[in-house]
Amino acid sequence: MSDVEIIGTPERTVSRRKFIMGVIAAGATTSSAGYLFNGPQPLLGALAVQGSVERLITLNVNGQQRRVDVLNQETLAFTLRYKLGLTGTKLGCDRAECGACTVLIDGVPSYACSALTQSVRERQITTIEGLEEADGTLHPVQQAVLDEGGFQCAFCAPGFIMSMVAMVEDNPNPTREEARQALSGNLCRCADYDKILTSAMRAAELSRQQA
Amino acid sequence: MAIIRDMIPAFELFQPTSADDAIELLVRYDGDGWVLGGGMDSFDWWKERIKRPTAVVDLVNVASLQGISVTADGVEIGAMTTLTEVATHPELVANYSVLTEAASQIATPQIRNRGTLAGNLAQDTRCWYYRGGWPCYRAGGNTCYASAPTAMNREHAILGTNRCVAVSPSDTAPALIALDAQFVIQGPSGERVVDAEDFFMGPAKDIERMTVLDSDELLTTIRIPSTWAGASFYYEKVEDRKAWDFALMTVATAARLSGGVIEDIRIAVNGAAPVPLRLEASERIVRGQAASEQTGMQAGEAAIQGAQALRHNDYKIPLMRNLVRRAIRGTEA
Ligand SMILES: Cc1cc2nc3c(=O)[nH]c(=O)nc-3n(C[C@H](O)[C@H](O)[C@H](O)COP(=O)(O)OP(=O)(O)OC[C@H]3O[C@@H](n4cnc5c(N)ncnc54)[C@H](O)[C@@H]3O)c2cc1C
Ligand code: FES
Numbered sequence: 187m188s189d190v191e192i193i194g195t196p197e198r199t200v201s202r203r204k205f206i207m208g209v210i211a212a213g214a215t216t217s218s219a220g221y222l223f224n225g226p227q228p229l230l231g232a233l234a235v236q237g238s239v240e241r242l243i244t245l246n247v248n249g250q251q252r253r254v255d256v257l258n259q260e261t262l263a264f265t266l267r268y269k270l271g272l273t274g275t276k277l278g279c280d281r282a283e284c285g286a287c288t289v290l291i292d293g294v295p296s297y298a299c300s301a302l303t304q305s306v307r308e309r310q311i312t313t314i315e316g317l318e319e320a321d322g323t324l325h326p327v328q329q330a331v332l333d334e335g336g337f338q339c340a341f342c343a344p345g346f347i348m349s350m351v352a353m354v355e356d357n358p359n360p361t362r363e364e365a366r367q368a369l370s371g372n373l374c375r376c377a378d379y380d381k382i383l384t385s386a387m388r389a390a391e392l393s394r395q396q397a
Numbered sequence: 398m399a400i401i402r403d404m405i406p407a408f409e410l411f412q413p414t415s416a417d418d419a420i421e422l423l424v425r426y427d428g429d430g431w432v433l434g435g436g437m438d439s440f441d442w443w444k445e446r447i448k449r450p451t452a453v454v455d456l457v458n459v460a461s462l463q464g465i466s467v468t469a470d471g472v473e474i475g476a477m478t479t480l481t482e483v484a485t486h487p488e489l490v491a492n493y494s495v496l497t498e499a500a501s502q503i504a505t506p507q508i509r510n511r512g513t514l515a516g517n518l519a520q521d522t523r524c525w526y527y528r529g530g531w532p533c534y535r536a537g538g539n540t541c542y543a544s545a546p547t548a549m550n551r552e553h554a555i556l557g558t559n560r561c562v563a564v565s566p567s568d569t570a571p572a573l574i575a576l577d578a579q580f581v582i583q584g585p586s587g588e589r590v591v592d593a594e595d596f597f598m599g600p601a602k603d604i605e606r607m608t609v610l611d612s613d614e615l616l617t618t619i620r621i622p623s624t625w626a627g628a629s630f631y632y633e634k635v636e637d638r639k640a641w642d643f644a645l646m647t648v649a650t651a652a653r654l655s656g657g658v659i660e661d662i663r664i665a666v667n668g669a670a671p672v673p674l675r676l677e678a679s680e681r682i683v684r685g686q687a688a689s690e691q692t693g694m695q696a697g698e699a700a701i702q703g704a705q706a707l708r709h710n711d712y713k714i715p716l717m718r719n720l721v722r723r724a725i726r727g728t729e730a
């Protein structure tokens with residue numbers, strides 16, 4: 187691994203000069219879109235190598251085939267939000283610690299902030315935008331959340347709703363405790379858990395009625 | 398001290414379809430390659446820009462590393478099998494429930510859905526000084542911030558430390574040690590097989606590593622022998638929060654009983670030392686004894702021999718003693 191970049195630690199061994207250089211370098215890389223597309227491309231010739239990946243891919247999102255130019259290091263949340271305009275998927279922590287970015291990958295709830303788009307390009311992705319039907323009919327989980335007024339600020343809602351969609355598929359008749367387990371990978375900063383759980387139970391009920 | 402930045406720095410990405418090709422790539426990048434399983438341990442390092450691989454070798458397309466197969470001698474689990482698959486596999490649930498209990502209590506459903514068994518075993522420590530990019534021994538520096546007098550070290554080790562006091566965070570490790578599992582490792586010169594308890598490497602041997610894996614090796618298969626199939630198991634994870642949290646300590650046992658007497662047993666604890674520990678001294682005390690409170694007390698006392706607390710983790714000494722005691726007492730025929 188190359189040199190360690192340390193910023194903001196009280197004790198550090200890097201010299202001040204190196205530190206400042208590090209900050210400048212970081213500044214240059216974080217701001218410009220140019221970085222995203224013209225960034226360092228070590229070993230360009232390596233594309234010919236067995237197993238190396240193509241940048242231009244087709245991603246199946248919400249039942250549609252979407253052509254998209256994806257960087258190696260790009261997360262699924264980044265692709266969805268900033269390349270495909272699907273901003274219903276939220277980024278809270280970007281560290282697998284909040285659940286706001288939960289999407290379904292082949293029906294399985296996953297943190298979109300913590301998967302490389304390239305790793306899931308053969309799979310079916312479902313986001314919050316893909317739940318309602320073409321004629322505008324809401325998914326039973328969405329209807330249940332509306333019925334029960336399940337959230338406050340609702341920043342966490344898309345993530346929770348995707349977890350609920352997977353829950354009603356796997357376990358159409360959950361106990362409240364099982365719903366709690368199924369939703370344990372989603373945090374609500376407004377701590378509206380009780381109403382969220384009530385929505386989840388209602389979602390299961392509506393789904394059973396439709397089945 | 399998360400420094401949130403918008404993008405992971407660039408790297409070459411490879412998705413080989415065989416373990417041989419993956420190893421060839423790792424050899425070519427000679428220490429600057431990074432094996433990617435589910436990424437649940439890797440992404441933090443890259444996002445914080447503390448570790449920057451030149452090339453990432455994503456194992457997603459290596460079919461031979463996927464899935465669980467039941468064999469005549471037990472069960473073989475491919476490296477890329479997710480923790481959810483491990484936690485719910487019928488044969489594992491039926492006969493090796495110490496592992497499924499451990500796997501099902503890791504983190505969150507979403508993390509278990511992508512995190513792999515090999516990644517769980519090969520993951521790096523969660524010591525926040527080290528993870529925060531502090532230049533400690535483990536990061537190639539010359540001090541341990543976690544054992545300084547003012548350090549926050551409630552989660553750190555009480556046994557087996559050597560300069561570094563960080564613990565192994567793997568919850569599946571103690572369960573697999575209790576089951577006497579073997580890990581198959583493949584490298585450029587072929588295959589080697591190590592016992593679960595020998596897979597982990599403490600700081601006395603190499604302070605910058607967590608496991609015996611070389612940078613050009615893959616963990617390919619986890620083999621669980623049928624020796625302990627259907628045995629009496631005990632697993633307990635102590636954590637601050639019931640979901641999403643790393644363990645403060647875990648205990649896992651596999652035992653064979655006859656008429657209330659423990660004929661044979663394997664006991665493992667994680668969260669106490671830099672590596673998951675097999676407690677052989679406690680095992681010797683317990684063999685041939687009744688699965689009782691008193692036997693448990695003796696085993697617990699033996700377990701904490703030599704334990705030394707840091708400033709904020711003295712609670713771990715009685716915790717370890719009590720977990721071992723409970724595991725013995727809770728081992729029912
Ligand atoms: C919020 C959070 C909470 C967590 N809680 C827990 C918990 O409670 N208990 C617990 O045990 N863990 C926990 N984890 C840690 C861990 O990330 C996961 O348990 C997961 O199993 C790691 O697997 P992975 O495949 O995603 O790892 P990766 O990040 O893909 O890999 C981890 C490491 O192993 C190496 N590696 C992966 N596969 C192989 C292979 N086949 N051969 C050689 N090297 C390999 C990688 O190079 C990397 O260094 C948590 C993680 C997060 C983010
Ligand atoms: S943004 Fe992905 S878990 Fe928080």
Ligand code: FES
Pocket residue numbers: 337338339340341342343373374375376377378
């Ligand atoms: S409703 Fe505000 S974060 Fe959940």
